[in-house]
Amino acid sequence: MPRLVIVSPCYNEEAILAYSARELTQLLERLIASNKILPTSHVLYVNDGSRDRTWEMIEELHQENTFIDGLCLAGNVGSELAVMAGLMTAKEEADVVVSIDADLQDDLGAIEEMIDRYLEGYDIVYGVKKSRQADPFLKRTTAQAFYRLQQSMGIRMVYNHTNFRLMSRRALEALSRYPERNLYLRGIIPMLGYPSTTVDDIIRERVAGESKYNYRKLLFLAVDGITSFTTRPISWIVGMGFFCLLISILMAVYVLVSYIEHLAVPGWASLMLSLWFIGSMLLLSLGVVGQYIGKIYIEVKDRPRYHIAQHLQHHD
Ligand code: UDP
Numbered sequence: 545m546p547r548l549v550i551v552s553p554c555y556n557e558e559a560i561l562a563y564s565a566r567e568l569t570q571l572l573e574r575l576i577a578s579n580k581i582l583p584t585s586h587v588l589y590v591n592d593g594s595r596d597r598t599w600e601m602i603e604e605l606h607q608e609n610t611f612i613d614g615l616c617l618a619g620n621v622g623s624e625l626a627v628m629a630g631l632m633t634a635k636e637e638a639d640v641v642v643s644i645d646a647d648l649q650d651d652l653g654a655i656e657e658m659i660d661r662y663l664e665g666y667d668i669v670y671g672v673k674k675s676r677q678a679d680p681f682l683k684r685t686t687a688q689a690f691y692r693l694q695q696s697m698g699i700r701m702v703y704n705h706t707n708f709r710l711m712s713r714r715a716l717e718a719l720s721r722y723p724e725r726n727l728y729l730r731g732i733i734p735m736l737g738y739p740s741t742t743v744d745d746i747i748r749e750r751v752a753g754e755s756k757y758n759y760r761k762l763l764f765l766a767v768d769g770i771t772s773f774t775t776r777p778i779s780w781i782v783g784m785g786f787f788c789l790l791i792s793i794l795m796a797v798y799v800l801v802s803y804i805e806h807l808a809v810p811g812w813a814s815l816m817l818s819l820w821f822i823g824s825m826l827l828l829s830l831g832v833v834g835q836y837i838g839k840i841y842i843e844v845k846d847r848p849r850y851h852i853a854q855h856l857q858h859h860d
């Protein structure tokens with residue numbers, strides 16, 4: 545039987561904590577009673593520098609409820625890093641960790657299914673939103689357009705999945721080897737390579753409190769979701785350079801013909817030729833410099849180059 549830790553990031557969530565603690569405790573009790581998880585399983589709330597009474601409430605819950613643990617970050621670092629802090633702390637004490645937003649908009653019933661998949665041998669189980677009807681129209685459509693853009697750039701993503709997922713200890717160990725600061729968990733986890741599967745997640749309205757994400761924050765997250773994974777925009781610059789070079793060759797022919805036929809005003813031919821040629825040289829040079837910067841960027845990330853899934857050996 546595995547020991548489960550449920551990690552939940554909280555930023556100004558005082559309105560919902562009591563409800564969340566009640567629901568998660570009930571869930572743990574049910575799973576323990578049905579012998580799915582060890583009785584030492586628990587919840588780990590991560591306070592992400594809240595400015596309201598969130599941390600005091602977590603302290604109180606911890607006092608009166610043995611299922612509730614808390615982790616208080618020194619300041620607000622954003623939900624991705626708060627989840628990471630929780631996962632890395634839970635990794636030391638858990639066999640399997642589920643991360644879920646504190647507002648419990650996700651489907652709690654899916655957690656039991658996630659455990660079942662884990663017991664079948666999956667290291668990562670993604671909660672995939674069945675329907676996003678609870679999300680406002682603009683948020684839903686922009687999110688979906690963004691997933692498509694990422695896919696078209698070769699970034700592997702799980703469609704309609706946010707931060708509701710199960711990870712085994714082995715997967716968390718692999719995740720701990722990604723030291724990057726611009727953390728975008730949804731992009732990194734598919735890169736780990738361990739067996740993964742999905743379960744359905746039916747999203748509900750927030751029961752209390754408000755969304756902590758505004759469009760400005762979402763836009764930053766979206767930019768990270770692209771620039772943290774691919775140097776493809778640099779290749780586009782190179783492509784543009786070659787395109788302009790092609791045009792400059794066509795231009796050369798056109799300009800020469802006009803020149804010979806005496807159709808051009810004096811000065812036009814040399815101007816046209818140098819304009820396109822210099823333009824294409826500038827873009828190409830930028831692309832070359834960009835290729836080097838792209839390499840530096842990939843090295844600086846210091847990501848692990850592989851993860852080991854199994855190692856058969858006779859002697860230690
Ligand atoms: N959150 C956090 N730090 C932040 C912003 C949000 O830890 O700076 C947490 C928040 O408490 C919640 C989760 O991240 O548990 C998702 O936030 P929210 O529900 O507001 O986002 P939405 O579901 O509306 O996208």
Ligand code: MG
Binds near residue numbers: 647
């Ligand atoms: Mg939410």
